[in-house]
Amino acid sequence: MIVLLDDHTDASRQALTLARKFGEPRAIAMDAFEPFAPDALASAIVALDPTAVIGPGTERGNEVMARVAARTGLPFAANCTAAEPGSPVTVTRLRWGGSLLEEARLHSARPLITVAPHTVPADTGPPPQPVEVGAADQRDLVVCVSEHVQPSNGGVSLAAAKVIVSGGRGVGSKEGFAIIEELAGLLGAAVGCSRAVTSAGWRPHSDQVGQTGTKVSPEVYIACGISGATQHMAGLKGAKRIVAINSDPQAPLMLNADYTVTGDLKEIVPAISAEIRKRR
Amino acid sequence: MRVAVCVKRVPITGGRILLTEDARAINTQHLGFTMSPHEECGVEEAVRLVEANKGDSVVLTLGPPEAVEQLRDAMALGIDRAVHLQTDGSEWDAEATAAALLEAIRADEAANGPFDMVFFGNESADSGGFQVGIRVAYALGRPCVTGLKKVTVEGVSVRCEQEVEGGRDVYVLPLPAVLTVKEGLNLPRYPSVPGRMRARSKPVAVLTPQRAEPRLELVRLAVPAGQGRRAESLGSGAAAAPSIVDVLAKAGLL
Numbered sequence: 001m002i003v004l005l006d007d008h009t010d011a012s013r014q015a016l017t018l019a020r021k022f023g024e025p026r027a028i029a030m031d032a033f034e035p036f037a038p039d040a041l042a043s044a045i046v047a048l049d050p051t052a053v054i055g056p057g058t059e060r061g062n063e064v065m066a067r068v069a070a071r072t073g074l075p076f077a078a079n080c081t082a083a084e085p086g087s088p089v090t091v092t093r094l095r096w097g098g099s100l101l102e103e104a105r106l107h108s109a110r111p112l113i114t115v116a117p118h119t120v121p122a123d124t125g126p127p128p129q130p131v132e133v134g135a136a137d138q139r140d141l142v143v144c145v146s147e148h149v150q151p152s153n154g155g156v157s158l159a160a161a162k163v164i165v166s167g168g169r170g171v172g173s174k175e176g177f178a179i180i181e182e183l184a185g186l187l188g189a190a191v192g193c194s195r196a197v198t199s200a201g202w203r204p205h206s207d208q209v210g211q212t213g214t215k216v217s218p219e220v221y222i223a224c225g226i227s228g229a230t231q232h233m234a235g236l237k238g239a240k241r242i243v244a245i246n247s248d249p250q251a252p253l254m255l256n257a258d259y260t261v262t263g264d265l266k267e268i269v270p271a272i273s274a275e276i277r278k279r280r
Numbered sequence: 281m282r283v284a285v286c287v288k289r290v291p292i293t294g295g296r297i298l299l300t301e302d303a304r305a306i307n308t309q310h311l312g313f314t315m316s317p318h319e320e321c322g323v324e325e326a327v328r329l330v331e332a333n334k335g336d337s338v339v340l341t342l343g344p345p346e347a348v349e350q351l352r353d354a355m356a357l358g359i360d361r362a363v364h365l366q367t368d369g370s371e372w373d374a375e376a377t378a379a380a381l382l383e384a385i386r387a388d389e390a391a392n393g394p395f396d397m398v399f400f401g402n403e404s405a406d407s408g409g410f411q412v413g414i415r416v417a418y419a420l421g422r423p424c425v426t427g428l429k430k431v432t433v434e435g436v437s438v439r440c441e442q443e444v445e446g447g448r449d450v451y452v453l454p455l456p457a458v459l460t461v462k463e464g465l466n467l468p469r470y471p472s473v474p475g476r477m478r479a480r481s482k483p484v485a486v487l488t489p490q491r492a493e494p495r496l497e498l499v500r501l502a503v504p505a506g507q508g509r510r511a512e513s514l515g516s517g518a519a520a521a522p523s524i525v526d527v528l529a530k531a532g533l534l
Binding site: 036039059060062063065066067069070071075076077078079088094095096097098099100101102103104105106107108114142143144145146147148149150151159162163187195198201205206208211212213219220222227228229230231240241242243244251252254255256257258259260261262263264267268270271272274275276279280 | 293294295296297306317318373374375403405406407408409410411414415417418419423424425426427441444445446447448449450451452453454462463464467494495496497498499500501502503504509510511512513514515516517518520521522523524525527528529531532533534
């Protein structure tokens with residue numbers, strides 16, 4: 001069996017844990033072709049005629065596995081949290097960005113599976129035997145990274161931020177984010193927002209936290225006027241502490257937070273900024 | 281220019297997901313429906329491309345009779361016509377979905393010429409299989425790039441920007457191509473009232489594909505156990521500010 005590994009990610013060591021259930025893994029590296037050429041990678045995997053292929057449930061892992069599936073005409077189960085060999089293979093996989101679990105049967109003698117990040121313990125065993133890949137066919141290099149562009153904004157990146165001050169529909173307007181930005185500035189935090197806010201055009205999509213935005217893992221996430229739809233919560237699974245400020249004590253986010261404050265964020269957020277200034 | 285976009289009808293889940301009694305689906309009794317967020321951006325992009333270059337735009341979906349609502353939504357934004365692969369509402373796996381869409385795309389191309397671009401969402405909001413677009417691309421023998429945040433047509437090729445950690449990777453593909461997109465690609469317009477009116481009279485072709493036995497077969501769904509958070513109230517109003525700052529101080533963030 002073949003395991004697809006990306007050295008830079010924990011997700012790969014988690015994939016390896018699950019891969020060992022399906023036999024002695026041999027490893028193929030995500031960067032076996034530089035620059036990244038997903039069709040070349042899929043071709044190389046298919047050429048090995050593997051009995052199973054397991055990879056990380058990262059964007060690239062899912063992409064390459066889907067290409068292997070398309071080439072071989074085999075079914076593919078993405079973002080699994082568990083898998084047991086057998087006929088059929090049984091898997092548990094994430095749906096709705098992790099808001100639901102699906103138990104499924106994978107009817108395939110050659111299972112193709114990606115492992116959802118952070119759901120399986122990382123493997124600590126010996127590294128698997130690497131597979132050497134030959135030169136890629138020109139046809140497999142049509143889809144190939146030709147350039148890398150750096151992001152232009154100089155602000156704190158959401159994905160890497162230690163503190164995030166995030167606003168939802170309750171902020172009320174584009175201008176309403178001034179108090180969120182002020183608090184974020186004091187804390188050296190990134191500004192986040194919910195999908196309702198980007199849909200209204202108040203903030204750019206790059207600020208959006210959630211299933212279709214950025215998945216975040218700060219020490220503290222301060223959610224101001226965010227109701228906490230599953231779309232938003234799917235992006236918060238990595239947050240260590242959640243502070244929710246909302247006028248509705250029954251809002252889903254208020255029930256899923258570590259700390260809550262009930263009331264008008266337009267009074268509370270400036271009061272937090274004032275308190276921080278006072279203590280410094 | 282001919283552009284197709286494939287969309288999926290999904291429930292708007294709100295704050296808490298309830299399952300049906302047999303736990304094989306979401307209880308949608310009190311829920312509204314929409315198309316997956318990534319696909320909304322695919323629709324917007326298709327409309328913009330045809331506005332700028334003239335031509336024909338088509339939206340396709342595989343879903344129950346009610347999925348015609350999502351097709352009308354797409355046409356209200358400016359898509360010219362729709363193809364509805366009608367199901368009885370049962371779950372189709374990604375392989376079967378891709379096979380049915382492929383057949384519909386091929387039939388449309390046989391009648392009207394090849395699509396320059398076929399858009400998909402990077403993954404559906406509900407099942408999140410990450411594969412339907414890629415399967416269709418391979419079957420059509422066309423290049424495919426996934427997870428796009430920017431698409432620029434440059435003559436006979438298309439420049440695609442894919443979001444990756446620490447920036448964006450750029451791919452340049454020859455047309456025709458299959459592109460899977462993500463929310464943030466653009467800001468979809470709101471449908472205008474005249475747009476909604478026009479959408480009512482735009483053509484919807486209905487096909488009834490046969491469902492193959494799923495090889496990724498859903499057995500049951502479950503709501504995962506909570507993350508163990510137990511909310512501690514810090515009080516209400518501005519008077520709670522010092523307690524919040526205490527939390528930040530304890531985390532070493534002041």
